[in-house]
Amino acid sequence: MAYFLEMLNLGAALFMLIAMALMLGRLLSGPTLYDRILAVNAFGTKTVLFLCVFSFVIGRPDGIDIAILYSLMNFIATIAVLKFFRYRALDISLERAHIDKATVKTGRAKRGSRK
Amino acid sequence: MGSSPELILNLGLMAMLIVVAFAVVRMRSLFAIVMLQGVYSLLSAAWFVSLDAVDVAFTEAAVGAGISTVLMLGAMLLTDRNAKPISVRQKMGPFLIVVVAGLAMFYAIGDMPAYGDAMSPANAYIGAEYIEATKREIFLPNVVTAVLASYRGFDTFGETVVIFMAGLGIMLLLGLDGKAGQWRAKPNGRNICTSSPPARKMASALEAPVATKKRTVKKATKKPKSKTAGTKS
Amino acid sequence: MSIAILLMGLSAILISAGVFFVLAGAVGVLRLPDFYTRMHAAGMTDTLGAELVILGLMVQAGFSQTSLKLFLVAFLLFITSPTASHALANAAHQAGLKPLLGKFRAPTPSELSAGKEEKR
């Protein structure tokens, strides 16, 4: 019975690895940048699952701590990339994003005119 | 650890690591490279877990996937988006060095201990002693913490000072508020940096006279100007 | 003993279902034609598949600290995965990325009459 569970977890880990490889394909070939971000985010989710299953395979539950950390860090990284790509700055508050972006744009326009 | 089904998983992880590493080298969009580096650290942390190096995996997960991505993006804002292509002739020298170094490493593989060898130098002498001594001297289940904080406490003190110096250096160079040393560097003829929004008005007010000054200097002497500017800053 | 076998079977069913969903989502991300369809494949199947796999592992772990940690992973994925998908779709939409509509778009009136005549 223990053997069955072991094989089950091992198979699940293997399939997670395959899913990760598929995500990697999308990440490398993604035509737009959003495809790449999507692939990275999905890749992170699959890595979390892989770590959970894998820590059962090797019989050390410590891997789950890392899975928790990943699910958090993956979210932060995704938000950071998206924010950069959309607002092109770090220090803009999303609450006042529309206002700040307007000021940034006018500032740019002014600089351009001065040149 | 080294049983065959887990070996397949390890090999899969390693193969993906190699693919990502090649992609990082080959790709020209810095945005994609930053994301690929995040993926690289995800993969390498998964691999560290499979090597039972849980603490290393933890660090890799925390630093590589989260913080490093954010900081790389922050640094990327201050540079160009795309790397310039390098001509083949410029690549030849580094390529030769890499080939020689790689061959030397392949030659050195013969001296390496087998994977998971309990009698390898890293596991045999002082490592085994620490693992033995931790049980009766420190009473901690996590040997890594015991070694880091107690047996090698002096080393960790040095590491902490290194991190402190890194933070201090960043504070001295850039400043915490983005105001320190209003950058005058102009790659591609563009001013790449101004300060944060509350200070932006002030900065733009300050900038106008400086800009006119620079322009007059430019007109007078073109070549020596860059040298003087370099020494001044 | 019988309960143990029952739990094992439950875990097997949950994990295989989860793996199926995750793999289906992965294939969808690789094969579907444009960004929005890919995101639809990734966002939903990932959330459901992840929950199922972790539920299966929780059944294996029983009532323990490991199970609690797994619950935390499931909870975090349940929150962050849809949120990230939402932010991604929102950003792409705001940036002006148009969905690929192809032949399934709503036809204009002239096309409609022409198509009818062709079919007849």
Place this chain on the structure above:
Amino acid sequence: MSPHLILKVVAKMLIPLIALFGFYVQFHGDFGPGGGFQAGVILAAAVILYALIFGVDAAKKAVPESWIRIGMSFGVLLYGGTGVATWFLGGNFLDYTVFAPHSTHAAGQHWGIFAVELGVLCTVTCAMLAIFYAFGSRIPELSDEDW
């Protein structure tokens, strides 16, 4: 209705969780994986998420720059001070056994490791935040074709 409502609500829910997980990693580091360095990075990540959602200026109100300056040096001083304290108690530098010399379960070692890890936590958190603030406070001037 303000934009990005979902992100804000989720971030408000996640940030305390991340900070709590950071403290778990710090204080559970003796038993599971983790320690001062990892916990410091996770705590910094919590503040960075706050800064990403609500802006760096709001984050600077929550964690002022003066805290960072003080905390960064305080961590190193706490680490070094533990070593100096062991001197004064008659041991070698960073020899924690002198904190509880007659304990059978190495209580002195536990106290020493606790103090030292706390110092590492302080320094790492503040250094990470210093780097983030330094890079995040700058707005680049880029023309649109660069993106």
